[in-house]
Amino acid sequence: MRIGELSRRTETSRRLLRYYEEQGLIFSDREANGYRDYDEGLVDRVLQIRGLLGAGLPIRIIKQILPCLRETRAIFFEEATPEMLAALEEERDRMTARIRCLERNRDAVAEYIVAVGGDQLARPAA
Amino acid sequence: MRIGELSRRTETSRRLLRYYEEQGLIFSDREANGYRDYDEGLVDRVLQIRGLLGAGLPIRIIKQILPCLRETRAIFFEEATPEMLAALEEERDRMTARIRCLERNRDAVAEYIVAVGGDQLARPAA
DNA sequence: CTTGACATTCACACCAATGGAAGGGTTTCA
DNA sequence: TGAAACCCTTCCATTGGTGTGAATGTCAAG
Incomplete structure (x- = not known):
């Protein structure tokens, strides 16, 4: 295309x-x-x-x-040098850290939303 | 401090x-x-x-x-205007999307690492 | 021939972050 | 007491990275 x-x-x-x-x-x-x-x-x-x-x-x-x-x-496989592998493992771990950070904070945001009464499915009785 | x-x-x-x-x-x-x-x-x-x-x-x-x-x-609670709530819900969803994207790609990276024989420091007898 | 999609290129905008200078005050410790 | 280390503010410039605008030109089709 x-x-x-x-x-x-x-x-x-x-x-x-x-x-x-x-x-x-x-x-x-x-x-x-x-x-x-x-x-x-x-x-x-x-x-x-x-x-x-x-x-x-x-x-x-x-x-x-x-x-x-x-x-x-x-x-x-041929490109998998030890240095590249190490870099990849590092990046994988950094991604995991990012995920955890986002999860924690998203959950906090979600809790807040619920606590202040938001997210009522499709606004039932606004 | x-x-x-x-x-x-x-x-x-x-x-x-x-x-x-x-x-x-x-x-x-x-x-x-x-x-x-x-x-x-x-x-x-x-x-x-x-x-x-x-x-x-x-x-x-x-x-x-x-x-x-x-x-x-x-x-x-007093600051929880509907507009702000909507913005928060949107942001929560965006964070979830980010998380999913990172998870998918991290898993792909992790699979690749295993496939090319990396990560053997942690698991000697792979 | 005009329109729209494509091409390239230079320059710019935005954001996070940094550096450094000027010019000054405070704490700590020998 | 003096020096070093720490702290303050303001200002200005820059870097690095992602992304965009605009100018200018080519190609294809109605």
Whole structure:
């Protein structure tokens, strides 16, 4: 698909898609005229990238862990140097820490909402 | 405690602590001489703030949810306007989305690590 | 030929964070 | 008492990262 379709399907500006490509997060083939030609899988990939960015991971790290996230479960063993493995383990642990932090705080927010009487399913008797 | 101690205990520069105060994320009493006097609870508070920032929440949002996160369970009902409640519910849901995204991707990273034979320090006889 | 989608490139905006200088007061300890 | 270490404020500039705007040009189709 071309960039316009990918943009619509991911609700991501063309500009940003080109930026992600420039940053090495996604790739595209080119049509004869130079237009980008995206694989179907790029839709999920872009959403995934945006999710991770939204969760605070920098592009540099996302680029690093992308090889682990290929939907095609073709794992590239040859690239698994000890240094890279260590970096991945570190990042995995950092993600766990992030998750815990978010869970704790989300739960606190949720408790607060309940305590002050919010979240009454579909506002029954407002 | 004074700013130096808080800085050491949170591994956060004095500069940044003053910045957070300027941004309205934390508060301090003042000694007679003008020195900031921090409550013991600020240690956790600062760590919490840094965790949330690291998880991708902007200062603006963190400031908004801080009232829900007071360790003193004094909840300020009077401030719970419907608009604020709606904003909180939205933010709660966004945090949940973040958590799910991180979980999915962390698990993928973890699987990859196992697949390429990492993490054997912890489990020698894999 | 006009319209819309595509291309590239430079510059800018926003946010978190930092650095540093100026210029001054306070605490601690030998 | 003197020095070092700590603290204060204000101001200004900068860095790094994510994201955007706008100018300018090409391509394809009605």
